[in-house]
Amino acid sequence: xxxxxxxxxxxxxxxxxxxxxxxxxxxxATSNYFVGAxxxxxxxxxxxxxxxxxxxxxxxxxxTQEASMKEADLNNCPSVSPYLRxxxxxxxxxxxxxxxxxxxxxxxxxxxxxxxxxxxxxRVAILIPHRNREKHLLYLLEHLHPFLQRQQLDYxxxxxxxxxxxxxxxxxxxxxxxxxxxxxxxxxxxxxxxxDLVPENDLNIYKCEEQPKHLVVGRNSTxxxxxxxxxxxxxTALSREQFFKVNGFSNNYWGWGGEDDDLRLRVELHRMKIxxxxxxxxxxxxxxxxxxxxxxxxxxxxxxxxxVSQVWRTDGLTSCIYKLLxxxxxxxxxxxxxxxxxxx
Ligand code: UD2
Ligand code: MN
Numbered sequence: 007x008x009x010x011x012x013x014x015x016x017x018x019x020x021x022x023x024x025x026x027x028x029x030x031x032x033x034x035a036t037s038n039y040f041v042g043a044x045x046x047x048x049x050x051x052x053x054x055x056x057x058x059x060x061x062x063x064x065x066x067x068x069x070t071q072e073a074s075m076k077e078a079d080l081n082n083c084p085s086v087s088p089y090l091r092x093x094x095x096x097x098x099x100x101x102x103x104x105x106x107x108x109x110x111x112x113x114x115x116x117x118x119x120x121x122x123x124x125x126x127x128x129r130v131a132i133l134i135p136h137r138n139r140e141k142h143l144l145y146l147l148e149h150l151h152p153f154l155q156r157q158q159l160d161y162x163x164x165x166x167x168x169x170x171x172x173x174x175x176x177x178x179x180x181x182x183x184x185x186x187x188x189x190x191x192x193x194x195x196x197x198x199x200x201x202d203l204v205p206e207n208d209l210n211i212y213k214c215e216e217q218p219k220h221l222v223v224g225r226n227s228t229x230x231x232x233x234x235x236x237x238x239x240x241x242t243a244l245s246r247e248q249f250f251k252v253n254g255f256s257n258n259y260w261g262w263g264g265e266d267d268d269l270r271l272r273v274e275l276h277r278m279k280i281x282x283x284x285x286x287x288x289x290x291x292x293x294x295x296x297x298x299x300x301x302x303x304x305x306x307x308x309x310x311x312x313x314v315s316q317v318w319r320t321d322g323l324t325s326c327i328y329k330l331l332x333x334x335x336x337x338x339x340x341x342x343x344x345x346x347x348x349x350x
Contacts, residue, residue: 080124080125081124081125082124082125082127083121083123083124083125083126083127083158084124084158087156087157087158089155089156089157089158090156090157090208090209091156091208092207092208092209093206093207093286093289094206094207094208096149096204096206096291098145098293102144102145102148103144104144104147104338107144107147107148107151107338108337108338110148110151110152111151111152111337111338113155114151114337114338115337116162116335116336116337116340117162117163117164117335117336117337117338117339117340118161118162118163119151119154119155119159119160119161119162120159120160120161121155121158121159121160123158124158126158126159126160127213128159128160128194128195128213128214129160129161129162129191129192129193129194129195130154130159130160130161130162130193130194130195130196130197130212130213130214131161131162131163131164131183131184131187131191131193131195131196131197132150132154132161132162132163132164132197132199132212133164133166133180133183133184133187133196133197133198133199134146134163134164134165134166134183134199134200134201134339135166135168135176135179135180135183135200135201136165136166136167136168136179136201137167137168137174137298137300138298139201139202139295139298141293142201142202142293142295143165143201145204145293146199146201146202146203146204147163147338147339149204149205150163150204150205151163151338153205153208153212154212156208157208157211157212157213159212159213161212162187162190162191162193162340163338163339163340164183164186164187164339164340164341164342165201165339165340165341165342166179166180166182166183166186166342166344167179167341167342167343167344168343168344168345168346169331169343169344169345170345170346170347171299171300172300172346172347173260173261173300173301173302174260174261174262174298174300174301175257175259175260175346176259176265177255177256177257177259177265177268177269178255178257178259178326178328178346179344180198180254180255181254181255181257181322181323181326182326182328182330182342182344183196183198183342184196184249184254184323185323185326186330186333186342187340188246190340192246193246194214194245194246195213195214195243195244195245195246196214196243196244196245196246196249197212197221197241197242197243198241198242198243198244199240199241200239200240200241200292202292202293202295203222203225203240203241203290203291203292203293204290204291204292204293205221205241205289205290206289206290206291207286207287207288207289209283209287210283210287210288210289211283212243213243214243214244214245214248215243215281217248217278217279217280217281218242218243218244218248218273218278218280218281219242219243219244219280219281219282219283220237220238220240220241220242220280220281220282220288221240221241221242221243221282221283221288221290222239222240222241222288222290223282223283223284223285223287223288223289224285224288224289224290225240225289225290225291225292226290226291226292227292227294230285230289231285232282232285236267236270236280237266238266238267238269238270238273238280239266240266240290241290242266242269244273248273248278249323250323251276252269252272252273252275252276252318252322253272253318253319253321253322253323253324254322254323254326255268255269255322256268256269256310256314256317256318256321256322257321257322257325257326257327258310258321259304259306259307259310260304260306261300261301261302261303261304262297262301262302262303262304263303263304263307264304264306264307264308264310264311265307267307267311268310268311268314271311271314271315272314272318272322275314275315275318328344328345328346329344329345329346329348330342330343330344331343331344331345
């Protein structure tokens with residue numbers, strides 16, 4: 007029995023061993039296959055992932071490269087532009103044409119320009135009130151575009167044209183300019199600019215400061231001296247917030263005079279202080295002109311000036327009603343034509 011049992015056991019045992027061996031072989035073979043396969047899958051996965059990565063990365067790299075190139079381009083502009091020249095002798099060619107000025111400014115589109123080499127710190131809108139002064143406008147555009155480009159500014163020029171021949175209103179046109187220009191772009195700074203004043207010195211920077219800035223210290227016709235203390239006419243720079251704070255200009259100055267003093271009073275009422283460049287820098291040439299028809303002296307101006315502190319809240323940007331006749335995007339400027347008299 008012992009032998010038989012032993013034999014029997016060993017027989018069973020051998021069968022079991024054989025069975026286990028078969029299992030092991032089978033297991034080894036399959037496991038090898040699966041392990042290989044499993045190993046292959048991550049490899050394929052990795053490959054695909056890497057491939058995708060390469061694709062995405064390749065794409066990303068281009069974008070990143072572009073972005074980084076742009077970023078390199080968009081380094082902040084230096085605090086002093088390297089293109090400034092200082093005092094410049096102005097020449098006004100009698101036979102100058104708009105086409106000539108356009109040809110000289112190929113990088114200006116729709117009156118706008120920004121430096122390609124760096125990121126300007128402010129977006130500046132130049133607002134020019136206008137009627138019947140085409141030649142002055144041409145000379146101003148001719149000089150102002152290169153002047154602003156030398157200052158590395160991100161800028162746009164707007165001409166606000168009063169339609170019809172009734173009384174001219176410089177201040178209201180400038181309010182319209184502010185409101186309409188803000189529909190194009192969230193300009194940081196506004197330069198309110200007479201059409202006949204051409205800056206002589208590009209160190210006179212067309213940017214806004216902590217305080218409202220009066221840029222015309224002197225002009226050729228007044229021996230380059232400040233006309234009077236508190237004089238705020240011709241060309242001024244106010245930030246979007248500064249101008250908003252004082253509710254802009256009054257809309258009630260029809261004809262010549264007073265509107266610039268009114269703005270100064272608004273500025274002073276808000277405890278802001280007018281700043282100016284040095285006299286040798288704030289120099290302008292005023293192109294000669296006589297008083298225009300429709301812009302006769304406003305005899306109401308003194309009366310209006312006495313009311314500023316009472317009316318500034320209700321007379322200004324918040325009450326500027328006008329009829330917008332057209333907005334034309336010309337190569338060198340945006341022309342906004344408005345009508346003040348149709349009861350719009
Ligand atoms: C002074 C001020 C000006 C304004 C004006 C009184 C200076 C350098 N300038 O200019 O800022 O306060 O007195 O209102 O002190 N305009 C036209 N068509 C017209 C009439 C006026 O386009 O028919 C525009 C044009 O942009 C002109 C501006 O309004 O430059 C001011 O008129 P102005 O040149 O006749 O007055 P002026 O030189 O005495
Ligand atoms: Mn003038």
